[in-house]
Amino acid sequence: MYMNRELSWVKFNERVLEEAERKDVPLCERLTFASIFQSNLDEFFMVRVGSLQDQLLLNKNIRDNKTNMTAKEQIEAILKQVKKLNRRKDNVYEEIMDNLEEQGVKLLNFQSMEEEEKEFLSQYFDREVAPIISPSIVGKRQPFPFLRNKEIYAVVVLETKTGKEKMGIIPCTNSSVPRLIKMPGGEGAFMLSEELILHYMSRVFNGYVVKAKSLIRVTRNADIDADALYDEDLDYREFMAEVIKKRKKLMPVRLELSREMDGSVVDTLCKYLDLGKDRVFQGSTPLDLSFGFQIQDELRKKPELFYKKRVPQKSAQFEDGMSIIEQVQEKDKLLSYPFESIKPFLNLLNEAAEDPNVVSIKMTLYRVAKQSKVIEALIEAAENGKEVVVLVELRARFDEENNIEWSRHLEDAGCRVIYGLDGYKVHSKLCLITRKEEGQITYITQIGTGNYNEKTARLYTDLSLITSNVDIGIEAAKVFQALSMGEVVEESTHLLVAPKCLQNKVIEMIEQEMEYARRGEKAYIGLKLNSLTDKRIIDKLIEASCAGVQIDMVIRGICCLVPEIPEKTENIHVYSIVGRFLEHSRIYIFGCDERKKLYIASADFMTRNTVRRVEVAAPIYDEELKSQLLEMFITMLSDNQQARKVDSEGKYVLNVAEESPVNSQEYFYQAAYDAIALNKEKSTF
Template sequence: MEHFQHSSETYFNRELSLLAFHRRVLAQALDDQLPLLERLNFLIIFSRNLDEFFEIRIAGLMKQRDLNAIARTPDAIPTEVILDELSEIIHQTVQQQYNVLNHAILPALQAQGIRFIQFQDILEKHKPWISQYFSKEVQPVLTPISLDPSHPFPRLVNKSLNFIVSLEGKDAFGRAIEMAIVPAPRSLPRLIHMPADVAGNTDTQIFLTAIIQQHINELFPGMKAKGCYAFRVTRNADLVLAEDVDDLAVALKDELSSRRFGRAVRLEIEDDCSQTIIDYLLNEFDLTPNELYRIDGPINLSRLSTSFKRPELKYPIYTPVIPKVLRKQTGMFDVLKSQDVLLHHPFDSFQPVINLLREAAKDPKVLAIKQTLYRSGPDSEIVQVLAEAARNGKEVTAVIELRARFDEESNITVANILQEAGAVVVYGIVGYKTHAKMILIVRRENNQLLRYVHLGTGNYHAGNARMYTDYGLMTTQPDICEDVHRMFQELTGMGKMAKLKALLHAPFTLHIELLKLIEQEIDCAKVGQSARIIIKVNALTEPQLIAALYRASQAGVQVDLIVRSICCLIPQVKDLSENIHVRSVVGRFLEHTRVYYFEQGGEKRLYCASADWMGRNLFSRVETCFPIVDGRLKKRIIKDGLLNYLQDNQNAWELQSDGQWFKVNGVENEAVHSAQRYLIEQKASTV
């Protein structure tokens, strides 16, 4: 297999592609066909996505720039060029974000009786209540910090809300202080409901920012505040752990504290702030004008609320369905002995997974439960059930990935809960994140030990299972169960790579087997057999797989890629990728399923996996990829999970060869088709 040398002609830049996904999310907020509070919710999601983009992706690029490191990315575009291009696009996008907030969403909400009060919106009738609230709830916890030789600029926590105040006059000690910082404590809510007798006949929330700005003079007796401007600094929040740490949990705790004070990567400040103050802050944070964002509205939209009890302004409530086969009174073990069960979340309920564990925790025949946990949370029902099983004397083993980004602290808490209950807790392999989603239950039946397995494409997190699309397979197939057993041995013990019969697993066999599957498709095309590849993943960045898909296209294989976010492959290029189409579906639920389909001359090989087609998943993580062999389930996934999404003409976007994404609009007389709505309606009809 010849080595393929990528360049910007064959490989889209990863960061630009990820930013394009965030912009597709923002486009949902611009869509006036969506319910109003859902548009606001997409605006909030975009804000959170952009925060993480700065904390991780922009921070990484700036670190490369600061170190004068040469980026060895397949597109070969210099770091400085990418940073400039990202800055230009993000500035335009943030302006678009606040335009839709100020001129579309907030006025429309106000027309529906929902108001968000900013400083400029404060009316005379509001002032007495604001004054009372400030003196009782806000002022006692504020700590103004003057900026003078004895009070250097304070260390400000990542993404914390702060105010910079310009002052005139002298303080109690006779000092002429010109500027001060007022941090807004995180203990204070950023939005406060105003009483009905003050707000009138509206559901009204006022920003903490407005309350503080209204009474800023009271924090500096004898002085006058000439200006008070909210600002926020975003910092590098990526964690870097040494490979030779003695105790992963202790090392992570140390790193988590430093995350709050990483290198500054973005400054957001109210747009009416003077240039003098802005220059002062840029200098303090070692930032350039490229990293400055003047904000026309509330700083940090992720703190906005959509918790209003207004169902008519939201999506219709959808209740996930329990599959028919599991609605009978028989237990989970009896059902699984007779057939495999496929769950498609959130259309199918996540409850059967919890029920399986709950039955196992109480069943005297169950000897052992083993499970991987990537993102679950200490309040998770699954964590509570595993703890209960351990207290009931079951051999419970939990492989917890402490380094799940931004869930590290939560996962340390989960580990402590399970250890205190008597479970064996393992932190996986240093240097390799455990991203596989596996449950193994060992049960004694008729003097034999039988295994029951659950494998998934998504996390064991009930909240995510209501918002993310994922597949889960529950099975007793001997080869799969034996493979999962061996993978757990590999994770908890020491030894050689496990030889598996049915599963593909990273970092060992998955990448090379995917390349082989693509090559087999090429061979089918060359001899005139039916050849088609359909891949549904969250991201496609791995250079060798992209090169292999180009070869498949050139051999005449029809390639359809359904990629939620990053896609570095360039489609629709003559003599390179003209048989490759790439689409992305952005809708009510976050697309998260990973499904790989290979026509194989009519054999139709189908896999579900925990892995995206990224280098980190294939070489630096422990991942599972499991075959779907039951003909009934295979047909269902192909129809519902792949072809259904290729027919979407409501929430789909198509990637062009120039890197632009265009919304798919149905042609004249073509039936309107939304993949997610189709699945909701299909499931609802089975109830």
């Protein structure tokens, strides 16, 4: 009934690769999926494999609580599966590039290029590249250099005149040399800069015989526990800046090669990097596919190679020219990204910054855009004399530097900045606007499933509730009061607030459904999540299935529960949607008909979310919004274009229906377009 967390993630990334393999996905989008597959794998090795490696190094005998696998067993299983997937990636990359060549774009290689192309590249290397590269030969006076995380290096085996072998290394990542070198003359022909450097290694090491060469790339462990290292006498922001520096120098967890090299050479590299040979991956795909976006830019004039253009629409729930605050006071609003624009929320913040009746704005920030309009609005509010309290989570992995910089800007503007809690990451998406009018305190509360990030609001599916409900406002105020005091909420009535008031309340609601089922009444649970790993909740869902509760789950990524096993999980059905947009919204549904409870949340059902983070789930009380949310969930269950159903063996099966096709993401986008068109019709009438 259980699937290992790490192997379940590998299955998720396989589904991403399947999108690159699909012939019905536009060609340039297939290249994007191949690139996402590769970058996903980078982060997986840096974080998850890095964590397992730490367990091995510390001789911790920790076993997975669902499958009882040791760290060693998990790593071995991961490496086996990843090597299989990498072979598929190499095949699909070659197929995509062959098809792109038919469209007029190609990457050159020296084996098949014309003499004039070789002459251009030869001159280009001598003039533009050779003067700025920094070669080194490993020896007694020059130790093996530090290889930076995810950067590409050219490595060469050199033979001296006396027959001795040495190793030469050249960094290929240089801001002065473009990654894609455009060939003169005809459009669409490029050479990768690292391949150019590799080809002309003999010119750099001209006193030696080149015996073998390859491009290499090292992935380093990024799993560093900031809380365990923190000293209360240190400034927390400066401490986090030091943590980032340390992470860049952590142990390697993977070595990738672009060419086959003699076993003794690989042994030498592994010795220098302190890596086992099982961590070496050799393939034919470029070691970094991010150049694909530049290739796509060359083909923008061919719309058939891309998904149909879609632009986030104005929400039909809001009227132009009217105060956002007044509209929310009349009725709760629910925004659905990326189908609807984030602008109403940004307008709300800007309006609050100017509203003389607004006393304070309080907000939790986990990941924000590089050029953040949200931050700009908060700064303006502070400069206008509002009390602005912002919790900036400096431990948001890989966004620490961005958050550190924004925290400085907020402080400079007069905002009060909190850096998080001891032992808990603050992952909630919560904004509270407090107003005082005619002696009365009122609240506008926003609770979301995704970050306050204008960029990802165009790429991720997320939900955002904006409400003037007093009970919700009061509980949101309690959350901020606790955060300000370095504490967590101990009890709540309306909001579900982790770490103390979410997992237990979810389990209570599952148990309530079990009671209804045992009495022979209809009982139902519907969940939309990114991941399901929390064993307490998983075990309770299995109990509920055995009791007769019908359970539907749409889980994009990790799912540690195997559904549809007779007499165990036969009443549980699991689907995964991987498509154009990253599924990121979380929806909880408990109960049937008039007793149905609906929530949107920032929390997946992962132990890290339910008991180790501050998370918030908000109830949907407005009946129209409930219907809207239910319709969305039912549509996702009906998706027969992008959804995979999980069978009783844990396999994900894509069943594409040619008749009555339902692509839920396209359906929601079209619905947003149609709602705006209908509004225009009504106003014209």
